[in-house]
Structures are given as C-alpha cells and as structure tokens.
Amino acid sequence: MIKVNASTTQHACRIRDLKKEYVLKSETVRALRGVTFDVPAGDYVAIMGPSGSGKSTLLNMLGCLDQPSSGELFLGEDNVAQMTDDELADVRSRRIGFVFQSYNLIQQLTVVENIQVPLFYQGRLGPKEQARCLELAQMVGLKDRLSHRPTQLSGGQQQRVAIARSLVNDPYFILADEPTGNLDSRTTEEILQLFQRLNDEGRTIILVTHEDEVSKRAKRVVRLKDGLVQWDRTNTEEVRAQAAKYAIDNMPVEV
Amino acid sequence: MVIWLRTIQLGIKSLWLHPLRSLLTVLGIFIGVASVIWLLAISKGIGDEARKQIESLGADTIIIRSMKPPTEKLSPSGVTPYGLTREEFAMLIETIPTIRGALPIREIRRQFQYADRVIDGRLVGCTPEYADVTKLKVQRGHFITDSENSNYANSCVLAANVADDLFPVEDPIGKRIYMPESTDYYNVVGILEPKMASAAIGGSLSSQDFSRDIYIPIKTLQQRIGDTVTTRRGGSFEGEILELNQITVRVAQVSDVKRTAELIEQALASHDRLEDIAVVVPLELLEQARTTQAMFMIFMGMIAAISLLVGGIGIMNIMLATVTERTREIGIRRALGAKRADIVRQFLVETSVLSIVGGVTGILFGLLCGPIINLARYAAEWYSPETMRQLPEVIQTVQPQILPESIPIAFYISLAVGILFGIYPAMRAAKMNPIEALRHE
Numbered sequence A: 001m002i003k004v005n006a007s008t009t010q011h012a013c014r015i016r017d018l019k020k021e022y023v024l025k026s027e028t029v030r031a032l033r034g035v036t037f038d039v040p041a042g043d044y045v046a047i048m049g050p051s052g053s054g055k056s057t058l059l060n061m062l063g064c065l066d067q068p069s070s071g072e073l074f075l076g077e078d079n080v081a082q083m084t085d086d087e088l089a090d091v092r093s094r095r096i097g098f099v100f101q102s103y104n105l106i107q108q109l110t111v112v113e114n115i116q117v118p119l120f121y122q123g124r125l126g127p128k129e130q131a132r133c134l135e136l137a138q139m140v141g142l143k144d145r146l147s148h149r150p151t152q153l154s155g156g157q158q159q160r161v162a163i164a165r166s167l168v169n170d171p172y173f174i175l176a177d178e179p180t181g182n183l184d185s186r187t188t189e190e191i192l193q194l195f196q197r198l199n200d201e202g203r204t205i206i207l208v209t210h211e212d213e214v215s216k217r218a219k220r221v222v223r224l225k226d227g228l229v230q231w232d233r234t235n236t237e238e239v240r241a242q243a244a245k246y247a248i249d250n251m252p253v254e255v
Numbered sequence B: 001m002v003i004w005l006r007t008i009q010l011g012i013k014s015l016w017l018h019p020l021r022s023l024l025t026v027l028g029i030f031i032g033v034a035s036v037i038w039l040l041a042i043s044k045g046i047g048d049e050a051r052k053q054i055e056s057l058g059a060d061t062i063i064i065r066s067m068k069p070p071t072e073k074l075s076p077s078g079v080t081p082y083g084l085t086r087e088e089f090a091m092l093i094e095t096i097p098t099i100r101g102a103l104p105i106r107e108i109r110r111q112f113q114y115a116d117r118v119i120d121g122r123l124v125g126c127t128p129e130y131a132d133v134t135k136l137k138v139q140r141g142h143f144i145t146d147s148e149n150s151n152y153a154n155s156c157v158l159a160a161n162v163a164d165d166l167f168p169v170e171d172p173i174g175k176r177i178y179m180p181e182s183t184d185y186y187n188v189v190g191i192l193e194p195k196m197a198s199a200a201i202g203g204s205l206s207s208q209d210f211s212r213d214i215y216i217p218i219k220t221l222q223q224r225i226g227d228t229v230t231t232r233r234g235g236s237f238e239g240e241i242l243e244l245n246q247i248t249v250r251v252a253q254v255s256d257v258k259r260t261a262e263l264i265e266q267a268l269a270s271h272d273r274l275e276d277i278a279v280v281v282p283l284e285l286l287e288q289a290r291t292t293q294a295m296f297m298i299f300m301g302m303i304a305a306i307s308l309l310v311g312g313i314g315i316m317n318i319m320l321a322t323v324t325e326r327t328r329e330i331g332i333r334r335a336l337g338a339k340r341a342d343i344v345r346q347f348l349v350e351t352s353v354l355s356i357v358g359g360v361t362g363i364l365f366g367l368l369c370g371p372i373i374n375l376a377r378y379a380a381e382w383y384s385p386e387t388m389r390q391l392p393e394v395i396q397t398v399q400p401q402i403l404p405e406s407i408p409i410a411f412y413i414s415l416a417v418g419i420l421f422g423i424y425p426a427m428r429a430a431k432m433n434p435i436e437a438l439r440h441e
C-alpha cells in the first residue's frame, strides 16, 4: 500500500486574499479579485464556476505555475508568493501532483518513464524509485502496459498514467483541471473511483469541473464567479453516496 | 551523473523519432569535420614531401648546374663548349666569403663492363665530400679519399645496383671494371648502400637516380677522359665539351643562403650568354612548398569553416523547429518540476549528440583520407590518364599524413559548433511560460 506522508501541518494549502491581474495593452483583466479559503489535509475539493470565472487561474497558482499579483498562498509552511522561478520548479517537483484534461504525457517515453518524470527532476533515479513507479503503475491497473507508449493507450488509460505520475512525488495535493473533460461516462467513473480511493487513503485532491455529477462526489464544492468565491459548501455523505450510486446505475452497458 | 546519462539517452530517443531529419542535420558538421582532418593531413603530406626534397639537397646548399644551351645559341658547325668551368669554380670559392665549401661534379653517361656483363650507367667525377652532401652511405670499403683524388688514382665506388648487376656472385671489392668507351680500367674500392632517387625539384632539376652510378675522383676523370666527351648512342655520335656539370656550394649559415645565391648570380653574370647555367636554391623551393601548403590550408580551411558554419546554422534551424514542435512537452516538463536549466540541458544535449555524431563520423571519414585519395587517383588514372598527367605534381604524388592531434581538434570543433548553435534554441525553450506552453496545441 502507498503510504501517505501525513502532512506536518493541518492544511495542505491556505489561500489569503489572492488576486491575479493580467495587464494587457488595452485593458487589465482581473481574473482573481481576492480569493480566500483553506484546504485541510485530506480534503477533496471541487472548484466550479462559469467559463472565465478564474478556475484555471486559481489552479495554476496553487500549482506554482504562476504567481499571484497580490495576496498570500501557503503550501504547508512555505509562502509560495515570494519564490523564484527555480524554487517554484522545486516545489512543483516535490509537492504537487498534476492531472490535466488532455493527460499531457510525454510521447517519447513509456508508461513507467512517464510516471518517473517528477522524480527525474529531483535527481531521484535509484532502484527504490523505480520500484515505486512500478507499484503505482500496478495501483492504477497498468501493470502489463509498462513499456507501452502514450499513443498505444486509450484516453482513460493515459489519464490513469497521469494520476500515477501525480502521486509519484508523494505531493501535498493533487491538482486536476477538468480531468474527466475528455472522457466518456464509463471512463469518467473509473477515474472518479480512483480519486475516491486515493482520498480515502488520505490524499488531498483539488479538481476543477463543469459537471455537477462530478462535483457531487467531492467532499466540498467551491464556486467561483467573476474572480471571487461565490459560495463554498460541504457535500453531505448522503449526496456523495447517492451520486456514486447514480453513476453506477446509469453506466452505459458495454457493447 | 545519472541525470546526464538519462538526458543523453532521452536526447538520442528524441532524435531517433526523426532519423532522416537528424541525419541531414548532421551532414554539415560531418563535412566540416572531415575537411578539417583532410586539410591537416594533406598539408602535412605536402610539407613532408617538401622537407624530404630539401633534406636530400640540404637547406644550406646552392646548386649551380650546367644546362645544354638552346640550339639557336650554338654555332652551326662543330661542338660548342658550354657550362661551368674550373676557373669559375675557383673564382667563386675565392671571391665569396660566405661559401663554406664547394664541390665540383662531372657526370658522363658510360658503359661499364665486368667479364661479359655490360650495363649502361653514369660515371660521376667528384670529391670526397660528395658522399656527405648527397647523403650516400658506404656499405663496404670506403668512398673516394682526398689522397686518391690528388694522386689521380683509378679507384671507383659502385652504387648498390651497379654492384649487384656486374657482380651477381663475386665480391666486387678489388676487382677491375672496364669502360669500353674510354678503354680504361678502374679498381673497385667501395660499395654504397641502396639510395632512393631524390625528388624532382621544380623545373630546373629533374629527379636524380643514384642507382646506376660509379664514382671516381674528379681529377682522375679530368686526366683520363678530359672535357671533350663523345658518346655513342645507337649509330650516331654525340659530342660535348664541358668542364663541370654541377657545383654544389655549401653556405656557412642558412641565413646567408639568399645573399650568397645573389652573389653567385652576379659573379656568373658575365658567363651566362649561352643561357647554359641555372642556380637552384633548395631553400627557395622549401619556401615555395610552404606557399603551396599555405594556399591549400586557406582553401581547405575555407571549405571547413563554411561547412561548419552551414552545419551549425542547420542545427540551429532544426533545433528551433524542434523546440516549437515540442512546446507542449516543454510545458509538461516545466509543470512536473523541470527548472529552466534542466530544459537548457535537455536541448543542448540533443544538439551535442547531433554534432558529436557528425564529428565522430566526420573523423572516421577523415581517417580514410589516404586510401580515398589513392582510390580517386587510381580512378582518374584509369578514366583519363591524359588529364591526370596534366595535374600539378603535388596532386599526383602527395601522401596525406594524418596528424594525431587533428582528431581531438576536430572533435572539439564539432562539439563547440553544436553548443554554440544550440544555445539559442535551448534558451528559447527554457524561457517559455509553462502555462502557455501547456496550452500549446
């Protein structure tokens, strides 16, 4: 079983009055206008909101791919808002797991090699790391596909490789921007079950989605509108269980 | 270390995705590196050739040679005396202080006979220093001595071939050789080691073949044969009146060679109405060879530089295309924790792999320089011997000498070109904004 690094802090991340402005020639786009919320370790958050409300912008900031214009963003104890480019890269390779809508695997690499990439940039290439990659591949059900390339896999399989990759560095949280956006309902369900399992094991998951059915499976939903938090509520166990049951009942029959 | 190995592995993998493209990219570097090796090898070959020539003549020597005058300068009847005289020889030694020594030489075509064996050869009248100056080595016995010269002794020294032909079984030393044209006998006192023919030098001296020579004291030759020589060739007689065929002058210091040559030319100015002497300065030939070498170096160097430049630009072009093509991959890598330096390294390793492949194959092709040139000459000879013979002598004869140090030089040049032209694309890749790169289609 994969052991979770029970974070020393209670929070996977804390967001304080986070603002992001894009200064263009003709205008200034205020993508985030002061977002504040905490994500405790072990949480499972779905971020929703209309197109252009700033979901991706927020997620990029959480993923240390971009820096806020103002406000504070703590990952564990570190204030990410003040880091240099190299430090951010280091945080990304050690503390963050990414899952993208379009999988984003590297075409020249095999399944195991793709899983290993974040470790590569930490210089961790020993046999122990190798073993961990194999273990993760097994966990996402791709044990017998280790030396396949991304083009030889289905979308769902690719997404599972991406999830295995996001776990390899034992991150503070997994960030997923519309991870099921490209998948059919059956595969979507597979991925959601995998997320569920990971969360049950103690992983923190933050995902962006447009689909209510997906958001109902999370513990909590944060809705953004025009760069601000519109509301932030917790899904009851009842809602979650019902949504899971509904998904299974309505799964299309295999042809 | 492991990181580097993995990066190299990755680079090879990425390049292998487009094998033809990578191959074409490598071509410029390949040609450039090969020409660097060829350039150095061939100019070394030219240099060696020139040095060999000079060695056989001596850099401190000046050769004054008698030449048959052009026919229009000769009087229509009788035989006109021509060429260098003993008087001039004495005059040169007396008047030019920088001359350290001078040897008079007289050469006559003669038949040599021992028992019933007869061969055609060259009778050379000379002084003892001749052996030293022309680098002849005595195998057995001794070369002409001073006392033999001053005593007009009828001693002779045989070149190796002459000894072999006239004395297939007997020991030649102490035997007497007969020269039917002058009805004369000479006692063999020494035998020389075989010597390669000297290289031809320019137009004024043809190559000298020492293999059919018999050497006797010049005074003996003067006394017994004299200056007027008639030789029977086929049915007709040829006559010539000539005191000395050649004077080889040795100058005390190499730096004085040019000045001395000028003085000699001045001193002999009054003589040369028949256009029957030539002054050859081996040192000048060396300088000529250097010029040829330098011109060749410049020519090949330009080819090398141009192909390396073009190769480098080719690499840069392909790498820029690759970077654009792989924007998405760069975004992914950045998101997963690659620092800018990691991206730079990845693309620099790729260009270095390209240029090293070009470099190594170029070096291998460069090492084949000698065989390839010989093959080309052989093909040219077979296809069109005429054209081949009209080519400059250097092209016909030069043997390239691979310089060992040219291999690392070529290797580092190729690596440097790869890195130099790879830096810009790699920096461009590293500067990309990860978010935009991830969004790239």
Ligand SMILES: Nc1ncnc2c1ncn2[C@@H]1O[C@H](COP(=O)(O)OP(=O)(O)OP(=O)(O)O)[C@@H](O)[C@H]1O
Pocket (backbone or CB within 6 Å): A022, A024, A029, A030, A031, A049, A050, A051, A052, A053, A054, A055, A056, A057, A058
């Ligand atoms: N690089 C950028 N330059 C300028 N404006 C940007 C940039 N990135 C995002 N924006 C703007 O910021 C706002 C928020 O964009 P964001 O991508 O976060 O929306 P989103 O909620 O993810 O939308 P969607 O659901 O369509 O993905 C939009 O108005 C967008 O136009």
Ligand SMILES: [Mg+2]
Pocket (backbone or CB within 6 Å): A055, A056, A057
């Ligand atoms: Mg978005």
